[in-house]
Amino acid sequence: GAVVSQHPSWVICKSGTSVKIECRSLDFQATTMFWYRQFPKQSLMLMATSNEGSKATYEQGVEKDKFLINHASLTLSTLTVTSAHPEDSSFYICSAIHLSHEQFFGPGTRLTVL
Amino acid sequence: QKEVEQNSGPLSVPEGAIASLNCTYSDRGSQSFFWYRQYSGKSPELIMFIYSNGDKEDGRFTAQLNKASQYVSLLIRDSQPSDSATYLCALRHDGNQFYFGTGTSLTVIP
Numbered sequence: 001g002a003v004v005s006q007h008p009s010w011v012i013c014k015s016g017t018s019v020k021i022e023c024r025s026l027d028f029q030a031t032t033m034f035w036y037r038q039f040p041k042q043s044l045m046l047m048a049t050s051n052e053g054s055k056a057t058y059e060q061g062v063e064k065d066k067f068l069i070n071h072a073s074l075t076l077s078t079l080t081v082t083s084a085h086p087e088d089s090s091f092y093i094c095s096a097i098h099l100s101h102e103q104f105f106g107p108g109t110r111l112t113v114l
Numbered sequence: 115q116k117e118v119e120q121n122s123g124p125l126s127v128p129e130g131a132i133a134s135l136n137c138t139y140s141d142r143g144s145q146s147f148f149w150y151r152q153y154s155g156k157s158p159e160l161i162m163f164i165y166s167n168g169d170k171e172d173g174r175f176t177a178q179l180n181k182a183s184q185y186v187s188l189l190i191r192d193s194q195p196s197d198s199a200t201y202l203c204a205l206r207h208d209g210n211q212f213y214f215g216t217g218t219s220l221t222v223i224p
Binding site for chain 1: 145146148150155156157158159160163202204206210212214216217
């Protein structure tokens with residue numbers, strides 16, 4: 001299958017700082033990428049849809065000023081958690097849509113805010 | 115009404131048995147269907163996709179789609195302890211809209 005990478009895998013930061021997470025499709029171009037969040041023992045929660053060259057579409061209840069998404073190229077989308085707080089601690093997962101319409105997930109980024 | 119419904123389980127099967135995972139969906143306009151496996155603490159991994167009625171086999175896995183009854187299932191033959199995970203059913207609508215079920219937890223008992 002197609003490969004999607006995320007960086008970093010783990011990040012620990014202090015409350016009030018910002019954290020940037022990168023999502024890359026390594027062997028294909030993706031006009032659409034998704035960002036999910038998953039709390040322990042809970043389901044995936046879609047946060048936003050990231051489309052190359054346009055503004056992201058956020059799901060209801062997700063603050064767009066807090067979770068900044070930039071899809072600068074066909075292989076890279078970034079999620080910046082601004083002014084992170086302990087309640088933002090979670091597992092953030094991106095995915096990319098292949099031309100075949102299959103959705104491939106990155107390995108995830110575990111964020112811990114102290 | 116949720117787009118995709120899955121029994122959360124847990125489902126337990128003995129090693130070597132067939133595990134059957136089921137998923138129902140509400141929108142007849144759904145175009146393609148996916149099964150993902152998610153190990154604890156890891157991200158989902160695509161196992162199979164199916165978009166035509168009938169069965170699709172890949173190794174020990176068989177996906178079954180019945181559009182008239184609006185269900186999709188995944189059969190795992192010769193279940194192994196390493197198959198213990200949460201299995202997510204997903205469907206795709208036009209415009210790359212994806213909907214996920216909440217997942218079924220499977221435990222294969224050695």
